[in-house]
Amino acid sequence: MKAIVITSPGGPEVLQLQEVEDPQVGDDEVLIRVHATALNRADTLQRKGSYPPPKGASPYPGLECSGTVLSVGKNVSRWNIGDQVCALLCGGGYAEKVAVPVGQVLPVPPAISLTHAATFPEVACTVWSTIFIMSRLSQGETLLIHGGSSGIGTFAIQMAKYRGSRVFVTAGTEEKLAFCKTIGADVGINYxxxxxxxxxxxxxxGQGVDVILDCMGASYYQRNLDSLNFDGRLFIIGFQGGTTAQVDLRPLLAKRLTVQAAGLRNRSLENKAVIVNEVEKNVWPAIAEGKVKPVVYKSFPLSEAAEAHRLMESSQHIGKILLVP
Structure with a gap:
């Protein structure tokens, strides 16, 4: 098969389309012919050498995909050859085929194209596990999303509105803020x-928000604490603003704050399967109702992965960027 190989740590130019061996399918895995994969910020970190795949995972980038089932392992009963699916991956989406643990495979949501289904697995699992499972955002509460126009941001806006929350977002242009409002954001803030x-x-x-989803890390840490209401929850999912900060911890105690952080990629297969199951039960109905829609900025052929990475790192996009083998 063909796959995008990271020839050495570096810039987008190190992404090269090459002929590689087909993936081996385990007893508890599904082999998918990839129809589309979506970029995530983590892919750019892997390309630079700072976010290696977990042991045993595919060496190729790509944390989500959609496609058609080519074969199934002997312990797999739910899926059959020819089924259209999408999947959360540990890696390997930038390829023509990928082997996926069965617990990370989802049906294509009703009324969603196979191409657009590739936009959902990573963002849905990230948003549901962080905002709703761990931070317990509930109806009537307020949510602040940093990077509201990102793939995660545009999904989180729609999901939080569906669940009855008031949504604040930050973004760097008026165009991005205006778009965020069209999909449900109540308050847009140009950072x-x-x-x-x-x-x-x-x-x-004067109260502050109840939950913050933060991709910045150190540079926003103190301001995030200052922006939270009593019993507020800060969830950190990225470090675009650095990893080290000097902070005043008093708001944590005074306002009974909770600070959490997590990623998806290095979780156990069992933990990912639990999240994927929760997503199918709680998120897929919102997509089926048309309340949560794919937001696709641009699609590239797989051979132009480097150009897709350049676009992502320019931060000019709104929503998701796709690669189509």
Missing amino acids: KTQDFVARVKEETG
């Missing part, structure tokens, strides 16, 4: 021209 702490306090009568 380049506005103090998001002051704006959050102004919009909440």
Whole structure:
């Protein structure tokens, strides 16, 4: 098969389309012919050498895909050859075929194209596990999403509105903020021209928000604590603003705050299967109802993976970027 190989750690130019061996399918795995895969920020980190795949995972980038089942392991009963599916991956999406643990395979959501189904597994599992399972965002609470126009951001806006929350977002352009409002964001904050702490306090009568989903890390840590309401929850899923910060811890105690962080890729197969099952039960109905829709900015052929990475790192996009083998 053909796959995108990272020839050495570096810039987008190190992504090369090459002939490689087909993946081996285990007893508890499904082999998928990839129809589409979506980029995630983690793919750019893997390309640079700072986010290696877990032991035993595919060496090729790509954390989600959609496609058609080619074969199934002997312990697999739910899926059959020819089924259209999408899947959460540990790696290997930038290829024509990928072997996936059966617990990470999902049906294509009703009324969604096979191509657009590739936009959902990683963001749905990330958003559901962080905002709803671990941070327990509930109806009537307020959520602040940093990077509201990203793939995760655009999905989180729609899902939080579906569940009855008031949604705040930050983004770096008025165009991105305007788009976020079209899909449900209540308050848009331009982080380049506005103090998001002051704006959050102004919009909440001085209280702050209940949950924050943060991709920045160190550079926003203190301001995030200052933006939370009593019993607020901060969930960190990225470190675009660095990993080391000096902070005043007093708000943690004074406001009974909770700070959590997690990724998906290095979780156990059992834990991922639990999340995927929860997503199918709780998120897929929202997609079926048309309340959560795919947001696709641009699609590239697999051979142009480097160009797709350049677009992602420019941060000009809104929503997801796809590769189609």
